[in-house]
Amino acid sequence: MSETTAHSAKHTKSAGLELRAVRKDYGSNTVLHSIDLRLEPGELVCLLGPSGCGKTTALRCLAGLEEVTSGQVLIGGDEVSGTPVNRRDIGMVFQAYSLFPHMTVAKNVEFGLRMRKIPRSERTQRVAEALELVGLSGFEHRYASQLSGGQQQRVALARALVTRPRALLLDEPLSALDAKVRVHLREQIREIVTELGITTVFVTHDQEEALAISDRVAVMNGGHIEQFASPEDIYRSPASAFVADFVGVSNKLPGVLTGQGVQLHQTTLPLVTSTQLAAGTSVTALVRPEHIAFAASVDAQLHGTVVSSGFLGSLRRTVVRLDELETEVAVQHHANERFEIGETVGLRFAEVPVAIRAED
Template sequence: MNVPLPPAPPVTGPSTATGMTATGMTVTGTAVSLRGIRKFFGAHAALRGVSLDVRPGEFVALLGPSGCGKTTLLRALSGLDRVDDGTISIDGVDVSRVPVEKRDIGMVFQSYSLFPHLTAAQNVEFGLRMRKVDAARRTVRVQEALDMVGLGDRGGRYAHELSGGQQQRVALARALVTRPRVLLLDEPLSALDAKVRVKLREQIRRIQRDLGITTVFVTHDQEEALAVADRVAVMNEGVIEQIGTPEDLYRRPVSPFVADFVGLSNVLDGVARGGEVEVCGHALPILGEPVDGPVQAFVRPEDILFTDAAGGMDATVVASSFLGSLRRTVVRAADGTLIAVQHDAADRREADDVVRLRFAGYPVVIRPR
């Protein structure tokens, strides 16, 4: 079910936020509000009463597994899909029945969707032509947009002469050149390789901050969402399970689904009583409503530590993986439970090593078993 939405971070001044890039291009961020959005495809409820507030200039990511409703919510906000119930407001005006071309929204999709017979500059210019902006202003604004995405010297190239990352940057420039009130990004990085994806997401975040443009970003990649968003809305089966800062979602998940989906957790059997859960001989505080009885506890791998002190839990190393700046080691407890421990990469453990573990004592989410 939908959890109560916490208030958006406080906004000072008017209901808009303005930013300016080094190129002089200015965009004004606008408040967005969705209330009770429902969308059906036949008998299937894709969205079940979703409510969401996005403050001016905020970057909000919609995160969730395939089929959770995140792209449907984005399409509803854009006007590409008509909602069956609820209201969508942009800058306080209900646009629920306003067609997509009149919502003043820029969109970037997973596929680049560039016109192959047009140059990069002509692709960026297309929206301005449709708005009948005069030629002189079009030239200036297209160059501004291409400069902003780092392609100022590639305006004369065609799509097949550009890399995938460059094509996606052209698509971003095309979405921004009309100076929309809201920018919507539908998994724009998923078709790119890992290094390009990281570089481009950082560039998108920098541009978004420079412009102060209100942005909603759909992704199934949790690392991506946690890295770039001011707040993340985790969706599941057509509802928002939780919305909050990346730190809130990771450290204070409100449900087992969020704890399991965001980050990596050990799911360990335990017994709950009196606001604590006993796991592997250690008492841990419980997040959320306390219950009594047999439960499963979601414990982060970095919250389990190797120790030489007495009172720890003995275990045997099964395998250890080097992950660059850290290492993840899987151990087997005496009862056969497999536990992942995340620790410094310099602390190397070998298979069959006997180790001792202790729990850091951070609060955990539980579910009945």
């Protein structure tokens, strides 16, 4: 993006977004259970969760594509629950690019400006700025059939941004793209919305995507927000067993609660959050692979046998069958540290708080 374009496109009316005790029912089925969510102006927040958790419904309530059953939707502090989509002043990008096939790239991007009756000279300038913003200068006269999937999605992004909306809503915008294009485009989206300072909600089921681009992440499950925090806090200090299990990789180990934490064999680890379960309760502890290390036999807290080992570039993930706990764990370690299948090894846990869940 050129300095001129960045300056001329700099967002000046970015608005905070808020869902306040929003409930959404479809008949007898409640999809959102009185959720609260507040975004500061210019913040990029990802709604992350499995299919059916309510994240897209929450986005559609913000957009005005769904009428809330109860609660309030606020944009810039204004209550907009009864305001139609075209008067909420937001830009939207969906998984389906939804470009008009009979229109050129320029005409697709210009469409929203024409509907707002913006003068032609200003439309031309703003379309050029938007296309430069997404790296598609020179593509003005091409049609959708002449573009790759990534290029089509960038046209859709330019079309959403050209009207200079108060907020940007993106619903699984990258899921139809191949992995390499997806990574490149998510970085570009992050750069653009940061440069413009535009409040952005990004819906995804891809945890890596959410952690990579967000200021904060709202992890959703069953129509509830389980945790709303920074990517680092979501990963390092999960507020529930669901968050610990859904975000990242966790080993599931049998343990017993004590007054000091959870006992795994002869080792006691602290808990991420307090629990109302009584001491002596059997639970499952969720331990990250990077929080287990290989150790000399004399220093080991557990012993096991190497089952498999996978090369991950700078890292290696080795699976060990634990004799004492009669289960397997994945250990993440440096790629130069190698073990043979069938080799007996010792392991130690890092003194890092862990999440727990009651045994099924």
